[in-house]
Amino acid sequence: MTRLKADARHSVRFTLNGKPAEGEAEPRMLLSDFLRHQLGATGTHVGCEHGVCGACTVVVDGMLTRSCLTLAAQVDGCEIRTVEGLAPSADRLGVLQQVFRRNHALQCGFCTAGILMSLDHYLAKNPAPTEADIRDLLSGHLCRCTGYTPIIQAALVAAAELASATKETSDA
């Protein structure tokens, strides 16, 4: 049993995009704030802090997670993935990211990180989604710029490209 006192900062360690990360947090610190302001991983955005808008969505131990509804202390020892971990390298974009760019699936880009995390997580398990599947998945995200349909289009294109890339790999 670990009891962390309210008025003190406590060490929090986890794996962030495959690398060890560590910082200090009071028990009340939200994961979203910890990522952004303690670790400098500002790609995860905060839009509502009550779990509705989806901008802060990250993946914790393989689960889609609203980081604004999660305490930093809760994820001690966990594996966390954020938008910063999506690209294969700093000067390259992954397939999903490329497809988003090609389909104008973002405008201001504020909500985008959360949407990418949901899609990245979902497409890994569901390689052939229907439009209805994608609409259902992404109904947990709010976007005010795009009107959503380019995002849905991009998701379907990305699924197809990823599936064919996987197929080529397995054929080879």
Next chain:
Amino acid sequence: MVQAAVRSANSVDQGSDTPWVGRSIERVEDAALLSGRGRFIDDLGVQPGTLHATILRSPHAHADILSIDTEAAKRLPGVATVLTGSDVKAVTTSLVVGVKAPVECWPIAMDRVRYVGEPVAVIVATDRARAEDAAELINVEYRPRAAVVDPLGTLVSGAPVLHDGFPGNLASDRSFRYGDPEKAFAEAPHRFSIDIRYPRNSCTPIETYGVVASHDAGEDAYEVLANFQGPFSIHTVIARALKVPGNRLRLRTPPDSGGSFGVKQGVFPYIVLIAAAARVTGRPVKWIEDRLEHLTASVSATNRATTLSAAVAADGKILALDWDQVEDCGAHLRAPEPATLYRMHGNMTGAYDIRHVRIRNRVVVTNKTPTGLNRGFGGPQVYFALERLVQRIAIGLGLDPLDVIKRNLIGAGAFPYRTATGALLDSGNYQEAIARAVEQGRLADLKAKRDEAQAQGRLYGIGFTAVVEPSVSNMGYITTVLTAAERRKAGPKNGAQATATVGLDPVGSVTVHVASVPQGQGHRTVLSQVVADVFGLAPKDIRVNTEIDTAKDAWSIASGNYASRFAAAVAGTAKIAAERVAGRLGRIAASQLNVEAADIVFAKGFVASRHNPENRIAFSRVAALSHWSPGSLPDDAGQTIRETVFWTPPELTPPDEDDRINSSLCHGFIFDFCGVEIDPVTLETRIDRYVTMHDCGTILHPGMVNGQIRGGFAQALGAALYEEYAYADDGSFLTGTLADYLLPTTTEVPEPEIIHMETPSPFTPLGAKGVGEGNCMSTPVCLANAVADALGIADVTLPLVPARLAELVRGAEPPPPAGGAAIAPAREGDRRLRGEGQASVKGAPEQVWAMLLDPATLQSVIPGCQRVDRITDTHFRADVTLGIGPVSGRYRADVELFDLDPPRAVTLRGGATGALGFGNAEGRITLAPDGRGGTKLTYSYDAAIGGKVASIGGRLLDGATRVIIGQFFTALARKAGGGGASGGGFSLFGLLAKLASLFGGRR
């Protein structure tokens, strides 16, 4: 790992000879945004030691502030200071108000609050959480006043007055007359009228407001970073409020902004507030608005009550319009209001050729959040009335609505066309646009589908809308609110300065800077296309910076991101700047290549002779020459290092003596039609097909234009079906979370079918017109027309909430079964909670009566009561901690007894206030002997709950009342069973406080 490591696609086609403008190239903005490397305001670091602010806000719609006790808050460790109105007043002056009236407008309440959410104190601490801890320790004593939220109700004699300087709550009342409307109405065979209530809503960007401010006491100068969007006329308002000249207010914007749609104009009062906090603390202060603050108190579009009448000929030709508009700007008339009302002034006849117009414009204040810029800005309000009326005319005359639209359109040969109210419509061919939309959008199929559906008894309807979309606002249109004499006195205001700077560095690479402050629209990409075309380069060769720093950059009052001005004005200005530099480079190259300047072309990275392309010089070499060898430039060339161009269109003249105003420079055309089907059980509206035809002049980037259309469509769909900033009659705000203010999601928004036509504007450098706001004007009314068609109803109010439609279309409800409880009639907007009950209590009335007046007994019977103080024999105060489920809060309660009739009856009146809100109530208790030595206690109550709990928990308030009443009876029965007297009367007191402790979160 889902994504494969594929090298990022580069759509830039180096070999193509076609211009970059007009192509949907990939956006330069996107790689960073897709990788988590955006630079939004809260992503940027701050100076070490920066403090963080939170804002304590009014739970009341209208109240006097009797006292504010900040001592406990200031003593909390980590708290630097707490500012109240008087502290802010000491270092600032009132914001200027847009009409001539003796009225002040402060960014924080002085001695009175006028809307729920109005700032009351600013708490500055080492971090946000501590600031919020401190905010809970502030004790504000309010004396509530009656509130008014209805724009017509506020004009009624006897309505509570918000500002003495606005007698009768009327901030402005102007009447206009164009042509001879009286004659037209007198002679017309038909007259049609419609009454409209346009609701409050907002485009609610996903990123909220943010401000970081510091003050240099030595120079008395402020530095502010804010995700402000313009117009920069507001810079003058901020500087004046901070009591410094403009050159001592350095206002910067971050590289990225998470959407605005007009809304982030409304950050400016907070700039003043946070700058004042920085001055008082002597430290940089940062404030990031949270979502609850944003929904409650950021800014809203105006709601408007409109009566529109038309004089109509038998064939459906509209001969005259008579507008009566009452614009509700909320509690303060904040700059640039009442601009929402006047932005459309030149366009009050829409797409139609109507020469006689009468307008009465009134601006009123009510106890709601002040209004400001929002996408569509006045257009949704105007077109909802106009296009609903057109449908009503068609129905009234037995005509097809589309035929009525067509009969009234401005002729294709009439452009440039001066509207009756003064707009100069630059170009268009509305007939052609409609013809194309009807064909390409397959209207005939849709009609067949409707006929078939209706034949099957389904609720299917079609709506139409024709809209002229103004863009590039005339900075002088707002002066139409003044009389011609007042305008003469104030001096002319007109035009719209756009600016762009093109710079060449010592290696000849090109930088562009503009003051367009994009909020996600992709300005950097489009500017790279525009300038690349001029210089014969590729977009990747052009680096564009759109941050603004008012201390260093070129800007003017029209700078910023509003009125859809980028494509038409800013992009064109960048083209002019690039062309000026290119002209000089051409002369330099001509002298180097020994050709005439007229023979010079820029292509593929070279400056070359048109006739002999082999005779050429690298662009970068020519471009660098001004830096390295100014002496070798031809005499007439001038420098080519940097060119800043200011451009304002001559067409944007001030209002004339007869109040005609060319309120905007460009005018796109939109024709929408749609088919909707309504579920017969749930009355939910499903959009079957939506067709939207746009003529926005020359298209610079098709992908972005469609992005603007889709985005505007989705927001408009929200306004039509889901979104409303709802207020109760008492001014309580009811939609304070994103679970209550409902933005459409992927499951609600279909893909609109977009059709384009391009009629270039003769007034803009690139022929482009604005396109960002049109669907916010056309779509709400198009959907409303379709729903009216489907249901056969005349009056439609937005949003089209299924329960409201039910009231319109469903007949009498099946009565409750005999013996069932009667249902109290619903009172629209009335949130008072009423109830009554009775209980049998052991003990004679005299005993029960004695308990009612005994503090010690009270303390033991009121749940969660820490202390009861008797102020007088009939006046008590108590501290109570109350909760339901996990929700709990601490409250100060105050109860007085009236109309005492011992031991038979007493009236209780009182209230409870705490961090979660307040409740007040009045109850009457009567005691009567039950004939068995006990007492029959009956009570009735009438309570109101407000504040945070109402705005975020409205869904659960009524139910919670019943919960507490249930507990009341349980407690009462227990007491009675114990043989003692009941504290039942005072459970009512507990009830007040307990009700205020409710909430509604999301699962």
Next chain:
Amino acid sequence: MKPPAFDYLRAETVGDVLEGLAQQGGDARVLAGGQSLMAMLNMRLAKPKLLIDIMRLKELRQIERKGDAVVIGAGVRQADLLAWPDLAEALPLVSLALPWVGHVQTRSRGTICGSLAHADPSAEMPLALVALGGEVLLRSAKRRRRVAAKDFFAGMMLTARSDDELIEGISLPVVRGSRFAFREVARRHGDFAIVACAAMKTEAGVRFTVGGVADVPTARDWPRLEGSALDDALNGFAYELGARDDVHATARYRRDLVRMIGRDLIGEVLQ
């Protein structure tokens, strides 16, 4: 919008949880998926002194068939149950209702028992528990007890759980040979229900359960009713639920939905 200060206890045994609850009582809150509680903390609606995180307790994460019942532990997330291979066979009503709970991104963290503990009158899982006649398994340091669904929900956001009790799990009966139907109306997909209805064919006729209208999900058992008898029963029920107006719907609209959807769903399961 940051939470108030609290201690955080990461429980490693159920005993840790029960001890924490026993010590801190009403000032302690169990943190499971956090999808309701964390939002309330961020809004400062709840101010516990202690949060007890139970999500590292493997023993609470079981979904078990126990005879004619399915026992779902307090740590079972909504997504876990949705992914349980036996769900459609063992708990068809839950498999119909669960996709209506929030969104993919909240079901992935939110727990079944957390939703019950929160006791929102519009939530789907409380409705399913009542419709199926399930039980809630409560445990404190001193005792264990089982509470029937109809007795568990005491009112809006109020349950029969005492401050020192942990909801260890729930037990849902496996109902064989029945037919189920579920329908929900909300403003948008994923919103709290304006009205949610479940119908279940029973030996005597039908059980019809409604959420989103009264303070607690409410069930009625009727014999096989048809025609005007069914209409009358539904109409009476619609009024008895005591619907109220709010910003999203009127009381009348709610009653209309109970009447109309009730007719459809009952027809569906009895056909």
